[in-house]
Amino acid sequence: xxxQKRALVSGAMAFITLMGIVSLFSDMTHEGARSVxxxxxxxxxxxxxxxxxxSGVGELCGYSLRLLSGFLADKTKKYWTLVIVGYxxxxxxxxxxxxxxxxxxxxxxxxxxxxRVGKAxxxxxxxxxxxxxxxxxxxxxxxxxxxxxxxxxxxxxxxMLFIISxxxxxxxxxxxxxxxxxxxxIPALITIALVVFSKIKYPNxxxxxxxxxGHKEFHFQKSFVLYMAAICCYAFGFADFTxxxxxxxxxxxxxxxxLSLLYALAMAVDxxxxxxxxxxxxxxxxxxxxxxxxxxxxxxxxxxxxGSPACMIIGIVLWGIGMGAEDSIMKAAVxxxxxxxxxSSGFGIFETGFGIAWFLxxxxxxxxxxxxxxxxxxxxMLAQILAIFFYLACIRRRAKEGxxxxx
Numbered sequence: 001x002x003x004q005k006r007a008l009v010s011g012a013m014a015f016i017t018l019m020g021i022v023s024l025f026s027d028m029t030h031e032g033a034r035s036v037x038x039x040x041x042x043x044x045x046x047x048x049x050x051x052x053x054x055s056g057v058g059e060l061c062g063y064s065l066r067l068l069s070g071f072l073a074d075k076t077k078k079y080w081t082l083v084i085v086g087y088x089x090x091x092x093x094x095x096x097x098x099x100x101x102x103x104x105x106x107x108x109x110x111x112x113x114x115x116r117v118g119k120a121x122x123x124x125x126x127x128x129x130x131x132x133x134x135x136x137x138x139x140x141x142x143x144x145x146x147x148x149x150x151x152x153x154x155x156x157x158x159x160m161l162f163i164i165s166x167x168x169x170x171x172x173x174x175x176x177x178x179x180x181x182x183x184x185x186i187p188a189l190i191t192i193a194l195v196v197f198s199k200i201k202y203p204n205x206x207x208x209x210x211x212x213x214g215h216k217e218f219h220f221q222k223s224f225v226l227y228m229a230a231i232c233c234y235a236f237g238f239a240d241f242t243x244x245x246x247x248x249x250x251x252x253x254x255x256x257x258x259l260s261l262l263y264a265l266a267m268a269v270d271x272x273x274x275x276x277x278x279x280x281x282x283x284x285x286x287x288x289x290x291x292x293x294x295x296x297x298x299x300x301x302x303x304x305x306x307g308s309p310a311c312m313i314i315g316i317v318l319w320g321i322g323m324g325a326e327d328s329i330m331k332a333a334v335x336x337x338x339x340x341x342x343x344s345s346g347f348g349i350f351e352t353g354f355g356i357a358w359f360l361x362x363x364x365x366x367x368x369x370x371x372x373x374x375x376x377x378x379x380x381m382l383a384q385i386l387a388i389f390f391y392l393a394c395i396r397r398r399a400k401e402g403x404x405x406x407x
Contacts, residue, residue, distance in 0.1 A: 001127045003193060008136055008208065008305070009136050009137055011133075011208070012132075012133035012134070012135075012136035012142075012208045013133075013136075013137050015030070015147075015198075015202050015205055016130060016134065016137065016142050016145055017135050017145070017149070018197075018198050019126070019129065019130055019133075019198060019200070020145060020146040020148070020149030020150060021149060021194060021200060022087070022194045022195050023146065023149055023150035023153060024149045024150060024152055024153035024156075025153060025187040025188075025190045025191040025194065026087060026091055026150075026153065026187075026191045027150050027151065027152075027153030027154040027157060027267075028153040028154075028156050028157040028160065028184070028187040029090075029091045029094050029095075029157065029184050029187045029188045029191060030090060030091065030094055030115060030119075030157075030370050031079075031154035031157045031158065031263075031267065032094075032156075032158055032160055032161050032180075032184055032187075033094045033097065033115075033157070033161075033180075033181060033184055034156035035157070035161060035259075035260035035263045036046050036054075036125065036161060036177055036180065036260060036264070037112065037395075038051055038082040038245075039173070039177070039244060040097070040108070040177045040181075041054070041105055041108055041109065041112070043173055043174040043177070044100055044102070044103065044104055044105040044108050044174070045102075045104070045105040046105035046108070050105070050109070051150040052085040052139050054112055054113065054376065055112070055242065056062065056359055056362070057113060058112050058113045058115070058116035058334070058356065059116060059355060059358070059359050059362075060355065060356070061113060061116050061117055061120060062116030062117065062119050062120045062355065063120065063351055063352050063354065063355020063356060063357065063358070063359070064120075064352050064356065065117060065120035065121070066120045066123055066124050066347070066348045066351045066352050066355070067345075067349060068347040068348070069082060069086075069120055069121050069122075069123070069124055069125065069344075069348060070124030070125075070212065070344040070346070070347050070348020070349070070351075071344070071345050071348060072344075073124055073128060073344035073345075074341065074342055074343070074344045074345045078125075078210045079125040079129050079205075079344070080124075080125075080129075080199045080203070082122055082124075082125040083120055083126050083129065083195060084122075084192075084195055084196060084199065084217060085118075085121055085122070086118050086119065086120070086121030086123070086125070086126075087118070087122050087191055087192060087195050088118070088123020088129065088192055089114060089115070089118030089121065089295075090118030090119045090122065091118075091187075091188035091191045091192065092152070092188055092192075093111045093112075093115035093118065094111075094115060094181060094184050094185075094188060095181055095182055095184055095185030095188055096111050096181075097111055097178075097181040098178045098179070098181035098182040098185070100178070100181075102174065105244075108318075112380060121162060123347070123351060124344040124345075124348045124351065124364045125344055127331055127334075127335075127343075127347045128342075128343045128344045128347060129205045130142065130143065130302055131143075131209070131335035131343055132205045132206050132207075132208045132209040133205055133208045133209075134146075134332070134335065135208065135209040135335070136208050136209070138207045138282045139281070139282065139332040139335055139336055140277075140278040140279060140280070140281030140282040140288075140328065140329065140332045141278050141279060141282055142332075143274075143277075143278055143327075143328045143329075143331045143332045143335070144274045144275045144276075144277065144278020144279065144328040144332075145275065145310060146326045146339050147270075147271070147274035147275075147324070147328045148272070148274050148275050149266045149271075149276065149326070150271075151268070151270045151271035151324070151327070152267075152268075152271050153187075154263075154271075155263075155264045155267040155268045156262075156272070156273065157184070157187075158184070158260040158261065158263050158264040159260075159261070160266050161180045161183075161184075161260060162184055162258075162260050162261060162264075163178050164176075165178060165180065166224075168180075184329070188317045192252070193218035194353050197212065198275070202347040206279070207360050215227025217354045221283075221397075222397050223394050223397040223398040226260040226390050226393045226394035226397055227333065227337070227370050227390075227391075227394045228349075228350070229352050229389050229390045230289075230388075230389070230390030230391045230393075230394060231326075231330055231350070231353065231354050231357075232353055232354065232356075232357035232391060233357070233384070233386045233387035234293060234296075234322075234326065234357075234383070234384060235326075235354045235355075235357035235358040235361060236357045236358070236360065236361035236364075236383045237300075237361060237365075237379065237380040237381070237383025237384045237387070238296065238319075238323075238326075238358065238361065238380070238384070239300065239319075239324060239361075239362060239365050239376070239380060240358070240362045241263055241266060241319070243362070243365060243366060243369060244262070244266075244303055244312075244319065245262060245263070245314075246369075247303060247304055247312075247337045247369070247373075248262060248312060251307035252307075252326040253308070253309045253312055254305050254309060254312075261315055265313070265317070265320070266316050266317075266318055266319055266320040267320070268320070269316070269317050269319075269320025269321060269324065270320045270321075270323045270324040270327065271323075272324070273292075273320060273321045273323070273324025273325060274324040274325070274327050275324075275328075275330040276324075276330040277292055277324060277325040277329050278329065278332065280334050281328070281329045281333070285395070286329070286333055286391060286394065286395055287391075287395065288325070288329055289325060289329055289330075289388075289391050290388055290391060290392070292321060292322060292324075292325030292326075292329065293322065293325070293384055293387055293388050293391070294388065295318050295321045295322060296318055296321060296322025296323075296325075296384060297384040297385060297388075298315075298318055298381070299315045299316075299318035299319040299322065300315070300376065300377040300380040300381060301315070301377055301381070302314045302315030302318065303315035303316070303319070304373040304374075304376055304377050305367070305373065305374065305377055317348075326373070330350070330354075331347070331350075334346050334347055334350045335347075361383065364379065365379065366379060
């Protein structure tokens with residue numbers, strides 16, 4: 001490898017690592033909060049129906065607004081502005097929850113939605129910046145490494161809150177959770193400091209990726225439509241983790257105090273799965289999603305058809321594998337399908353489609369859980385199996401269209 005090329009690869013990896021550390025502290029903040037948020041809103045006076053509605057609206061806003069922010073990023077090329085503003089809104093909304101008074105559920109719900117909006121503002125632009133650097137080190141490897149650090153933070157956040165709860169005690173849960181949210185202000189401020197430092201250190205990450213003459217335009221070819229169909233089916237059948245903690249609580253399979261640790265376990269599996277499947281994507285391309293989806297297909301069986309702690313742990317591990325593959329492979333594939341000039345819009349389209357499918361799927365799966373958990377399992381498995389067929393159809397179609405395999 002030539003010295004100039006070696007320096008470029010080294011710089012790209014350093015940038016991906018720095019953005020991964022930003023994600024680590026960001027995820028410590030908002031994923032730590034997410035592990036106790038449902039119960040906190042309930043203690044603040046929100047009903048179960050309100051919590052479900054606000055969570056759904058938050059996720060819908062968090063995904064659907066990415067279409068707009070992605071288009072804005074491509075149009076203005078102000079990637080760093082969107083990233084910094086988005087991160088600031090997202091992470092500062094969490095410690096603000098510590099200021100909520102008793103029965104202040106309306107304000108708390110507003111902050112929950114604001115956190116999701118902040119994520120929507122920064123996500124397409126941030127993924128685009130990472131994709132520039134990932135093109136130098138291997139697209140799958142780059143996104144996988146960034147995702148590993150991201151999910152390490154998602155693991156540490158709930159663990160930190162668990163330790164704080166043990167020290168503070170659970171005699172007054174509302175007070176304990178307020179202290180937890182206040183402590184999450186520490187990683188929140190570190191996140192903002194690091195993202196500003198990243199902008200100063202790497203003001204123009206576009207330099208990492210060369211412009212290829214043959215990839216200036218993008219058309220909605222059938223292979224892309226098949227790819228979107230695959231990820232939407234995948235998302236539709238992939239139950240939100242709140243359903244898993246709800247089932248664990250209802251079956252009393254685990255002590256109530258340890259429920260946040262189940263989410264920490266899922267995030268730890270997610271982190272290592274992202275590394276493995278990112279490496280596999282660079283080797284065999286989109287085919288890597290087939291074994292990943294096969295694993296996640298059976299998570300619902302182990303979790304919702306039994307109250308056994310051991311079976312539920314297996315199901316959570318399978319859920320984490322599926323999430324890790326989604327967070328690394330799917331983003332890596334989008335960065336190769338969409339040309340550099342339109343990549344933020346591409347990520348916006350991808351994440352909006354994924355989010356709407358996940359929202360509708362979670363809504364239906366929640367209703368089916370109330371009716372009969374067996375129905376939830378059947379629908380979840382069918383959606384995941386259908387996703388595999390669409391992935392395979394996408395691979396075959398790209399070959400017919402004369403396009404390079406996604407690697």
